[in-house]
Amino acid sequence: METNELEAVYRRHLAMVRGRARRIVGDPATAEDLAQEAFMRWAQHRRRGRREDNTSAFLYRVVTNLALNHLRDKKRQRAILEENMPEPSADGTDPTDRPALRQVLGRVKKDHAEVAAYYYFDGLDQEEIAELLDVPRRTIGRRLERFRAHARRLLEAQPRSLRHA
Amino acid sequence: MLDTEPFERPRPTPQCLSEWALAKVALGTPPSDHLAGCAMCQKRLSELRAETAAAAWAPVPDALRCAAAPAGLMVRLRQKLGLWRSLAAAVPVAAAIFLFVRVPSAPPSPAPEVRPKGDAVIEATVRRDGAWLAQRTPVDRLPQLRTGDEMRLRIPEGRHAWVQLESWNGRAFENYFVGPRPPDGWLPVGIRLTESGQTKLRLRLCDKAPSQDAPTSRADCVTQTFAW
Numbered sequence: 001m002e003t004n005e006l007e008a009v010y011r012r013h014l015a016m017v018r019g020r021a022r023r024i025v026g027d028p029a030t031a032e033d034l035a036q037e038a039f040m041r042w043a044q045h046r047r048r049g050r051r052e053d054n055t056s057a058f059l060y061r062v063v064t065n066l067a068l069n070h071l072r073d074k075k076r077q078r079a080i081l082e083e084n085m086p087e088p089s090a091d092g093t094d095p096t097d098r099p100a101l102r103q104v105l106g107r108v109k110k111d112h113a114e115v116a117a118y119y120y121f122d123g124l125d126q127e128e129i130a131e132l133l134d135v136p137r138r139t140i141g142r143r144l145e146r147f148r149a150h151a152r153r154l155l156e157a158q159p160r161s162l163r164h165a
Numbered sequence: 166m167l168d169t170e171p172f173e174r175p176r177p178t179p180q181c182l183s184e185w186a187l188a189k190v191a192l193g194t195p196p197s198d199h200l201a202g203c204a205m206c207q208k209r210l211s212e213l214r215a216e217t218a219a220a221a222w223a224p225v226p227d228a229l230r231c232a233a234a235p236a237g238l239m240v241r242l243r244q245k246l247g248l249w250r251s252l253a254a255a256v257p258v259a260a261a262i263f264l265f266v267r268v269p270s271a272p273p274s275p276a277p278e279v280r281p282k283g284d285a286v287i288e289a290t291v292r293r294d295g296a297w298l299a300q301r302t303p304v305d306r307l308p309q310l311r312t313g314d315e316m317r318l319r320i321p322e323g324r325h326a327w328v329q330l331e332s333w334n335g336r337a338f339e340n341y342f343v344g345p346r347p348p349d350g351w352l353p354v355g356i357r358l359t360e361s362g363q364t365k366l367r368l369r370l371c372d373k374a375p376s377q378d379a380p381t382s383r384a385d386c387v388t389q390t391f392a393w
Binding site: 006007010011012013014015016018019020023033036039040043044046047056060097100101104118119120121122123124125128132148151152155 | 169170171172173174175176181183184185186188189191192213216217219220221222223225226228229230232233349
């Protein structure tokens with residue numbers, strides 16, 4: 001891979017990748033690490049002689065999966081559980097239910113969590129998610145419904161740990 | 166459907182663009198008609214463009230450059246990174262290169278061969294058969310290691326800003342990592358103990374990077390050699 005290409009891809013996509021990780025995990029330092037890891041995965045992908053059709057979409061999906069893996073880590077789940085205070089965003093616009101959403105995402109099936117992360121963190125609609133993941137829209141709808149059902153059960157079962165007053 | 170959602174969604178109105186759609190516009194995709202008439206989407210797009218512009222001069226991490234470097238032993242070894250995915254969750258690092266070294270046939274010598282006065286305590290995390298054998302443990306207090314153990318080294322925060330890690334190949338020391346101390350202290354090199362024999366690593370820590378014009382004096386660096 002040309003050094004120029006590496007630098008161009010990194011600098012062009014860094015803000016997007018880092019921002020995506022930040023919205024999912026909440027912690028800026030962790031988001032920075034996950035962003036770097038996402039670029040590493042991209043470099044590895046290229047080293048294996050593969051070329052993605054859409055680099056932005058590739059990085060977006062990779063960092064989403066890395067962030068979800070982070071949320072699924074058991075130790076991390078405990079830490080999220082202890083975060084009982086809403087996290088203010090830099091511009092103060094983040095919903096206050098993000099820690100609860102993170103907790104639920106760490107507990108549901110990964111393909112359901114993936115769809116929910118696009119839907120709730122970045123506001124993608126079902127058509128956008130279907131296009132990004134190359135999965136039928138109906139499948140996205142089903143996964144979202146299952147996620148909602150699972151989330152409601154978790155929220156009802158553990159209101160103190162998952163909800164914010 | 167919004168009233169049945171268990172969590173809030175970030176779109177101010179259903180017509181507003183998603184973060185992904187806005188990110189694509191910030192990266193050059195032609196904007197949609199909605200964008201021209203929506204102050205909220207325009208505001209968010211301006212923020213994304215500013216963030217993208219700010220990253221235009223971001224330095225590319227050395228670990229990433231290494232990952233993209235020409236093929237060779239390093240590449241083959243780095244593909245073992247997958248073994249460290251669980252560690253990455255607890256100890257995020259940008260890259261890992263596996264260095265195959267030898268495990269002792271005799272009991273390990275826990276103390277470094279050379280430990281100058283005032284040197285740094287080097288920490289290690291070791292995984293055996295998928296479970297943690299040691300986590301952030303000073304290297305000279307590690308339990309006995311054996312074939313298959315995987316280890317990562319960490320330089321705790323201190324005065325040392327520059328690191329060189331070498332491995333003994335039986336004839337000479339080979340460079341495996343040279344550069345600034347990573348911000349989190351974890352060296353982007355994984356060590357896997359693969360066969361019987363002696364393992365020897367040499368670690369050099371300096372206050373700053375040596376240069377040809379002004380070579381770093383001995384007083385500015387400490388060198389430790391670890392043998393197992």
